[in-house]
Amino acid sequence: MNIQILGAATTKFGEHWHKSLRDLIREACLETVKDAGIKNDKIEAVYIGNMLSGILSGQEQLGPMVAEELGLRVPAIRIEAACASGGLAMHEAISSIESGKYETVLVVGAEKMTDRPQEMVAMALMAAGSDAERQSGATFPALYALMARAHMEKYGTTEKQLAAVAVKNHYHASLNGKAHYPFPIKSEQVLASSKIADPLKLLDCSGISDGASAVIITSKLKIKNEKLKIRIIACEVATDTLGLAQRESLTQLKATKIAGQKAYQRAGVRPKDIDVAELHDCFTIAEIIALEDLGFYQKGEAGPQVLKGATKLGAKGLITNTSGGLKACGHPVGATGVKQIVEITKQLRGEGEKKQVEGAKVGLCHNVGGTGATAVVTILTN
């Protein structure tokens, strides 16, 4: 695959009450075009990942909105796959270049969530699940709590290990000026925070954020500085049932496993080659399951390793969620998958600043829709 990242940028994630979805999209796009050092008219197509704009903002057909903001009349396509909308938009943009249609494409992920009451947002998010889940009143914390409980019973994973994911990701976020929750927290705080869905507590859950992220990918345009040349070497997607009840197992996400295996094969790399990864930690248990499903650890080993600090900045080996992850950087759902690409791009360019993983050569992004109905795995290298 001969596709490079030409530009990458993200807005700060947070509660942007004074900015609309369109404002956030504009901000991310303009900064990305600037980072790419090109003029808008080099962009031949636009892909945007967004989940909830219809329900929360009454705005669909976001493709033309992005094109309009850039003064373009190019093909503009909105992709929706719940929380994997951003990653899937990336996947489709790559396909569009591989099809020979375009050489340079803009990918945007965006979500505006905080203008609505939290109850409405929580209900809207359940649109990612199955009918049965919605009708039974399940929420996403409840569904992930089922997975956490199953993982604890099968592998002995502990609440302290789950808390260690949150502690690590908040530490990373404290080094990230774009994070929604840029402050460190302690394990005791996580464990003492209010129960949301046992065993998940408030500080095991990602927050509700606004934000937009964008990248420009190209098969042709030259990147002026050779040091900033980041190549996409795989981007694969797989699906699973919408609902948990139809799954073979609660302790793994089959879509993650399939997408991961396909991506490793396509890229010609192994899990041990990955230096830095953005994993889909919508809840702390999700990062632990992802670490295992993507082959970084054997089943049951991820919890103890995270507790030991194996994936924290400064450790040797794979470092995860340097952005702070969904947990602490924030989770504007459609933006997340693209923000992951932005973060890994910065890391591979050596532009990670205080949160730089020294010598990072190969990075991975893992973006999940719902409880794993969609998973996208992207691998990049410098």
Add this chain to the structure above:
Amino acid sequence: MNIQILGAATTKFGEHWHKSLRDLIREACLETVKDAGIKNDKIEAVYIGNMLSGILSGQEQLGPMVAEELGLRVPAIRIEAACASGGLAMHEAISSIESGKYETVLVVGAEKMTDRPQEMVAMALMAAGSDAERQSGATFPALYALMARAHMEKYGTTEKQLAAVAVKNHYHASLNGKAHYPFPIKSEQVLASSKIADPLKLLDCSGISDGASAVIITSKLKIKNEKLKIRIIACEVATDTLGLAQRESLTQLKATKIAGQKAYQRAGVRPKDIDVAELHDCFTIAEIIALEDLGFYQKGEAGPQVLKGATKLGAKGLITNTSGGLKACGHPVGATGVKQIVEITKQLRGEGEKKQVEGAKVGLCHNVGGTGATAVVTILTN
């Protein structure tokens, strides 16, 4: 482009109060797989076009839902571009084959609209427009009425000419067992129907429908019967501003013009080569503007020609909307773009039954999002 239509089918369009979105999708998919004469496991990816499921049914992430219904775990992507969602899903599915990723792909368009109060649906549909349009209380009939008025003032188009579009499309629908409104109407009825947004009356407007349509496209699988070989020779998309206020002209859709010109060039055909076309007639004026924007008639000529019966079954030259169009076959928004492909496929196979256009060799589908922010033009041949 070496992509063929292997299978095509649609549910009846109408008020399916006893069927869910999932039921409609299942029905369309199973009939399409049967029409293709293949087993489900030949399908390597799924694209689904849908606009309103999040707002009206609380269900997003429809890709995995379709895959699940077919017992597949393949990449499954939802595309949203308002009323052009189906056509754009087709466009993206074609790109995915051209990228070399897949050989055989299922494309579905689906919408469930009638379970909600009409006021809610009308508001939901405004998600296809601009913020300013929504905030000013504009509805889609009002926006298309502005276009109709401008067209009447500039070209002398009359209400009787508009009515002729409805009369023709209802006549065609009366021959289509899958149509929502399968009965003929008279010009006097259209002219006497209640004003919705002057000059558009009730019978100038397409209805609110439920339905799902699907096609299977392939670059490899053999079609047993040579007579049933339908090739896609172009599929192009263009965009314009979301809102009417930013447009250069109210009497043409620039996105239609651009997508049409690109499609003719790609296919190597001219407007006069098209024997049968499904045009996006969400309102009668829209078919008249499309006939002109796609080069079938000069500006101002389409109205008189339609009134003369030039585009009605039995006439010589281009016949439009043999399905009944959005106007009379019904307009389940996400389904429409795919239903157009199904109708043209049937026509080119000679399976049009009572509504067959004799000797049809080349067909065109034209699918529009909102008031023209997205337009997709697809050309097929036998």
